[in-house]
Amino acid sequence: MSNKNPTPDRAGSYDADGLDVPTYHQDDKAADQGPAFTGAGSTAASSLPAGGADNATTQFPETSGAGVFGRTNRAAPQEIPASQQSPQPTYADQDFAAPGGSTAYQTFAYDRQQDQPTTMAPAAAPVAAPPVAPAAANYDQTTAVTESETPDHRRGTIDFGLFIVRLMLGLWLILEAVGTFFRLGGNPGLSGLQSDYAGYLAPEGLAIVIPSLQLAAGVFLVLGLITPLFAMLATIATSFTALHELSTSGAGLNVFAWPESVWLSLVLLGSSLALQFTGPGFVSLDYGRSWARRPLLSSWLFLLLAIAGGIALWWFGAGINPLA
Missing domain, CATH: 1.20.1440 (de novo design (two linked rop proteins))
Known part of the structure; x- marks a missing residue:
């Protein structure tokens, strides 16, 4: 991003946690130029490398004791015995669950025709073909009606x-x-x-x-x-x-x-x-x-x-x- 400061600034004193949160501003300086919070987890300004605070990258040093749990109002981690741990549930997607509660799934592609069932339906009884009329009976009824009803005007004299x-x-x-x-x-x-x-x-x-x-x-x-x-x-x-x-x-x-x-x-x-x-x-x-x-x-x-x-x-x- 060309219009942002590539160097993160250290958070001001208004951070409630006392942690240095990198922020980006278009301005050359951080919003708060006051003295850094001296609590645990902050990096002193005197310990920044040469080049100034503007060119330094805020790091999170390790704290004494048990890390972040050694801070005030932080409880130390405890190990839970395996006997007291609840078993991990098995994931099952209910939307695609197989009938009868089975967790077996079948993958198929929608752009391909599914396989036909192997069970074949009983063959239908053969139907007798209708009798075919003789070719001599196939005549144009419209022409016959027209010839019988329409007067023939081509009778000369x-x-x-x-x-x-x-x-x-x-x-x-x-x-x-x-x-x-x-x-x-x-x-x-x-x-x-x-x-x-x-x-x-x-x-x-x-x-x-x-x-x-x-x-x-x-x-x-x-x-x-x-x-x-x-x-x-x-x-x-x-x-x-x-x-x-x-x-x-x-x-x-x-x-x-x-x-x-x-x-x-x-x-x-x-x-x-x-x-x-x-x-x-x-x-x-x-x-x-x-x-x-x-x-x-x-x-x-x-x-x-x-x-x-x-x-x-x-x-x-x-x-x-x-x-x-």
Whole structure:
């Protein structure tokens, strides 16, 4: 320490013990420059070595008698017999004491993994692996749902073509029915249709049923509304008309002798059957329905109903062989 006096000064007279205690002061002299205490244990100033008191080092001389115990009010040391001495206690750190009062300790490092216990747990019973599904069943369900619910707009002009077919078929059925009901365009009306069905079992009933089926089917086909049902009605009406024209022509199975009325009825029948399988397309009021582009089950169901309805209408309404 550079700012302290390297030479210790002798303590002043205010020391109660009478001992010379080295002190350090920044000043050149000790705090008390009075005469040194002349009691036992002090070093007289006259006995200091040459160079003065400032350069001398205070020493503690031996005192007469028994050293420090020879001073006033100091008792001499006594030796205690070994029989009266208490045994030295054995040190034991209770914080790290082993269980059961044992004084054995184990040292381990925290930065290393402790040794695993030698006692091994019983092995668990083997678990059977779950059955693995066949690879063919792993398909993307999201893609399947998207394909079945999202309309496919990449259909080109198919929807517009279906609209034309529906429009032509529906308009013909509407005009034929309206002309019959209101005798328009030289049509003989209901009485003339009844005379045409004079050779059948129920000419009066057929004269009302056939134009009614034509009008209902034509209106709903033009709108493209509930197409499977009304395509079925159009199939029943056009099939009865085709059989009626074939029976009145007398050509039988000679297709080359069939008149144009027979072929027109067959073309209309084929158009109604085509709409039954294709659906009305998106240019219709059924654009949000599943049968607008993929009728699937409904096509076959309504086709069977149309065949059954046409046979029943001819069997109970006409009751004759159309090929005779």
